[in-house]
Amino acid sequence: MDVIEVRGLAKRFGRVQALRDVTFAVPRGRVAGLLGPNGSGKTTTLKILVGLLRRDWGEVRVFGMDPWLLGPEVREKMGVLHEKPLYPRGARVSTLLRYAARLRGYSYSDALRVARLVGIEGLLGYTVSALSRGYLQRLGIALALLGDPELLVLDEPTANLDPLARAELLRLIKVLHRDLGVTVLVSSHIIPELADVCDYAVFISGGVTLDWGSLEELNRKYGVVSVYEVSTPRPRELARELISLDYVYGVDVHGGLLRVRVAGEASPELLNVLAEMGVDIESVRHVGGELGQLYSKVVTQEAAG
């Protein structure tokens, strides 16, 4: 089932047509990247999904519900981090966490748990005006994680974070996804970061979605290198066999794991070859690709035709 379904979304701010035709879906359990240049409509799309902005046109369903009309029901299952998180002036960190938790039917101790998770447990007595930008961002992440949401909507979540906090957040997203099956929609400009966590992508430009889907499908469709992780009891022999295939660009061996780089359009052939090897293959997993290359191919191809 698709957690998010958007069809033909349009939104205008005065004279600016921010969204023209945004259409995509995000299936349950995916980590989806929302990619597009500045001003392409990422933030506007996310705010419509949260129910803060009203669409002018189109269909929006989150968990099968319209977020503008059934906001509370949608947001019970959703955590949100805004691009520019706003906080009431003079409010204490602890107060904001306490009341946000209560609105979700959670207690202050649950709020403390997420505060510790993002490393702001020492700042609970501070007012928000005393926090650095990085800590304001962490508070936003804590608020998004409150109440164990099934869906996380993150608008440039690593902005203002130091490298360590950045890496930690990306790790956290992976853990939430892997262990709790949380669905994530994350916008970012930093393509390597997204490549690290996403298995799904939505490309948007000028208020129009260009394409969307799993990275595996998109890599195949646009002929972009895909990377598979193959677990096998005899890695060296297998590596030698695979590298001889002309659509395999490279094989790295890490113990019993092979990382195989393959031409995207040939990935079905690779999977067939691996399937025929039978018992020698323990598992095959698509782990990524050249997201930057995919991005430029999607943009140029759509622009051309």
Next chain:
Amino acid sequence: MDASRIKRQLKRLYVYQRYVHGSLVGGLIIALFVLVLVHTAAAVFMAPQLLLSAQAGPGFYIVTGTTGLILVFLVVFLAGAFAGDISGGGAQLFLSQPLSREAYVAAWMIAVLATPTLLYLLSFTLPLLILDPALLGAVGVTGTGLLAVEVVEVGALLSLIAVASKSRAAVVVLGLFLELLLPWVLLVPFIVLVSVPGVGQRLTWAVTAYLVLFPSKYTLFATAPTGPPLTPTQLAAAGLAVAALYAALTLLYARYRLEVK
């Protein structure tokens, strides 16, 4: 809408209004302190005269006029804080939680118009009642009651302006204009025309409309040749109906229009 949904929304409204009141508690306490102080002092100093004549003189009305002004300033300030919260404060944060726009707006309306009015009425009646219940009889509740109605009306109108404009400055400027300037400006033609023979009678509708919007000016018309067109009770009912209309419009705006950055 099923019952459990409504119940959940009411619970969240309750949680959120506690947050709103908590964030405003400093201003509310200062205002309450000043109001209680002035009202108690007035009651104590004027008690002998009030009990003797069994009716309030101009001295007491000067006091309630001043404290009424404090109430007006308080409501205008709180409505401004409401607008500020929508444009750049907590609205984004709390409306990203499972709180409906209607509950968000309702919580703020309680804080903007109900809480200050209630505090005002308590700060007025309690000192009188505690000193001597007969004092309340002498002073009467018409003046403060009608003032409270007027403030509720203005508070509801300013709430509507707050959600529609999201601008603290617009709310504050309009609030001060509505309460400090407009009623007096509108009064000028009445004062001139009411005493002109033959014209006064035809002003009844205008006077009624004026008084429904500014019930606290009732006493100014009590001595007019035509007399006030409505009783204080009728006036209070009409004023509260207008306030309810503004409040309903505010909630409808929240339901169908209010967008948050």
